[in-house]
Amino acid sequence: MKRTRLLAYYLLVAALLHGCGEEQVLEKLGLAVAVGYDQIGDGRLLGTTVFYQIDPEARQLVTVIAGTANTSKGLKITHNRESSKKIVGGQIRVAVYQDELARKGILPLVENLSRDASIGSNVYLTVAKGRASDILTHRYPETSNIGIYLYQAIRQNVNGENMISSKLHEFMKDYYAVGKDPVMPYIERVKNELHIDKIALFRDERLAGEISTREGFFLKILRERYNKGELEINLTVDNQRFFTVIEHISSKKQIKLLDLDKPRFSVKVKMTAQIQEMAEQIDLSKPEELHKVQKAIQLAVKKETEGLLEKLRKHQVDPVGFGEIYNIARQKSGKKKLNRDECREAIKRTQFDVDVQVKILRTGVIG
Known part of the structure; x- marks a missing residue:
């Protein structure tokens, strides 16, 4: 042996x-x-x-x-x-x-x-x-x-x-x-x-x-494509709060600079996912119920994404690369490229418009 x-x-x-x-x-x-x-x-x-x-x-x-x-x-x-x-x-x-x-x-x-x-x-x-x-x-x-x-x-x-x-x-x-x-x-x-x-x-x-x-999940969505994974979310639907788990998450993000002088970005996230588990019994085969759940997930993801962006600003870090996008836009407009410190100073003043769209692929009664 x-x-x-x-x-x-x-x-x-x-x-x-x-x-x-x-x-x-x-x-x-x-x-x-x-x-x-x-x-x-x-x-x-x-x-x-x-x-x-x-x-x-x-x-x-x-x-x-x-x-x-x-x-x-x-x-x-x-x-x-x-x-x-x-x-x-x-x-x-x-x-x-x-x-x-x-x-x-x-x-x-x-x-x-x-x-x-x-x-x-x-x-x-x-x-x-x-x-x-x-x-x-x-x-x-x-x-x-x-x-x-x-x-x-x-x-x-x-x-x-x-x-x-x-x-x-x-x-x-x-x-x-x-x-x-x-x-x-x-x-x-x-x-x-x-x-x-x-x-x-x-x-x-x-x-x-x-x-x-958990915050790293939302950071990953902003940095790169998501092809799989799962997340537990606390939702509010019809004044009822409960937890649900979504899986097989696929996401795409689109980040655009809206204003060069007063830095402002549009941050759009599109997600598709399946519902694996839900603490409340909801019939997702009914369009109106599915719409409510999708909207609740969108609001929850939007809120946590905005919270993450605020935390990154507080720590004065930019792991998403907003500064890189900002610098490219400056060069295209004929302005000089910023150095590290100038770029970081500009991003400290940045505003973010976050929009999240979620599509649930799996329907039926979950409970």
Whole structure:
């Protein structure tokens, strides 16, 4: 049984390393799958790496190592000095940044990952509530590899359209786009469980605020198309308040600049969905009842979208990219392109006209 397990493991590692230009001896390598960065009291960095060690005699196939340095490259040197294996980063899947560090700026750390030719651009970036090392070094009873677990948890939510993707290349693209800010999942360890129930909002390279994953649903609608997913909504129909769940959500958004001098945007959202569950028994086969429910959902989505936009304005962040649209319109009208600060200042004065249209595909008696 042990020999079968080891054979399968070797095949997995060989598949991961396939295509590398430099021949590597597996037994001498530590394959990093997750890295964490914290700032400690003297301004130095505390780095944590989760890696596979390729050793048939090892009791643990997954090892966690930590060390301090002044730079991310220095952390790599420190980790290799303390490890019996050469740690390579080609299989890194997740990077975790302490929230305190993220508030001061993480661009040098992120850029270092993007410049490393051995590291793919599909690495997910995340912010940790508290120290990243506390998340990566903790022993979880249900998983032996927290790096792979985190990667799979984020990927599953991104693929299910429950979370905005935060890959390395996506962060860099949003950062360098004048008039748009990056976002990341905000993770927290509560005892032996990891919670991903917040979205970290960045102002350029610095953590500036947070929203709930529910608010992240409406942010995703404004950033990109929705093709699937579900949402629980509190509705009011005929003075009766109740909850309903809509699923198989498909959405399109249209954002237009209406006024260049006094920035004002039209934000139109069209959604189609099915009703999965409703706390009240309503006969949706009757057009008048269906219309009431659709209108109630429209009002609820409109209200939450307006609330989100106001929150983004409060934090002075623009993950939707209104500033980018504004800048393009300025250039088309012959005016000069704004820099980051000018663009952000203009968006602070922006007004939004939100319009939501919802079409329910499923009819019948729900209750």
